[in-house]
Amino acid sequence: MALLAAIALSSFVFSADPKGALNIASVKVYNVKAQRYPHRKQELAFVNFNVTADLTPLFNWNTKQLFLYLEAEYANAQGVKNEVVIWDRIIRRKEDAIINVVGKNKYNFHDISTTFKNVPPSSYSLKYNVMPYVGVLTYGEAAKTDEPVAFPKVESRV
Amino acid sequence: MFSEELKTFRRLGFRHVLLQVLNFASVIASGLMIWKGLGLITNSESPIVVVLSGSMEPAFYRGDLLFLTNPSNERYQTGDITVYKIPGQGIPIVHRVLETHDKAGSISDPVPYQRLLTKGDNNYVDDIELYQGLQWLERKHIVGKVRGFLPYVGYVTIAMNDFPQLKYALLGGLGLLALIQRE
Secondary structure, three states: OHHHHHHHHHOOOOOOOOOEEEEEEEEEEEEEEOOOOOOOEEEEEEEEEEEEEEOHHHOOOOEEEEEEEEEEEEEOOOOOEEEEEEEEEEEOOHHHHEEEEEEEOOOOOOOOOOOOOOOOOEEEEEEEEEEEOOEEOEEEEEEEOOOOEOOOOEEOOO | OOHHHHHHHHHHOHHHHHHHHHHHHHHHHHHHHHHHHHHHHHOOOOOEEEOOOOOOOOOOOOOOEEEEEOOOOOOOOOOOEEEEOOOOOOOOEEEEEEEEEEOOOOOOOOOOOEEEEEEOOOOOOOOHHHHOOOOOEOHHHEEEEEEEEEOOOOHHHHHHHHOHHHHHHHHHHHHHHHHHOOO
């Protein structure tokens, strides 16, 4: 019990704050059929991005895994503030913690008003959650876009 | 067989038995007090939960113990791991927040109004199917945010649920100890 407590406390000593780079290559908006509602349409955004980061400093003896996620943050036309996770990855080994990903969003990215029309530009950030073997969960941000990325005009399906 | 025990009972008298009962009651009462006190401090109806499913693997396995807080003025963010309870469904679910949608201007409210969507790390799709007709989670459904983690310890409760004999054996053993033990 005392050993567990010591391990949990020891992870406060490690305070790595690694930084990476995040680049949004392209954002496209298409008008498609809504999920679960066959006669309704909604706009989906498709985001292509590049991520490079070296997260190995986050791995210490009490690190079980990292949960890495890419988040879009924007306020829609009605003023609702939104945070949407569009991509994530679980990293379980130190060898896998050097991230070099060219990817696209993994989860559906749509606004609750069903449209991205008149929605101000969105900022994107790469965040992580360090999950320990025992103790407290910690969070951090590894990268953020320099300036917000605008949503383009809607295109019909190619 | 029990004649000796009966004899000692007679020797110690009725008051001793009452004292034993009182002791037992105070143990139970203080346990309840600690639990409720923790609940008050963390603002969560159950500040410690046991993971019951594998939907957050490899982060949390069955039997891991989670410590929760639920500060009412703090908003939930993506990446936070929440425990929520859908009305009409007994079992609380431990999943990660995938989307948050804050009502305009509600950030400064004492309790911000948020709509949340969650997903288990080990599941392929989000949780809408689990919400039983709800479109979003709201604050009232949420029991707390996971802050701390202790592996395996909660497995005792799962074992007791899976093998009821174990529960009776444990209870019987404890009861017997309490009866036989004398100061």
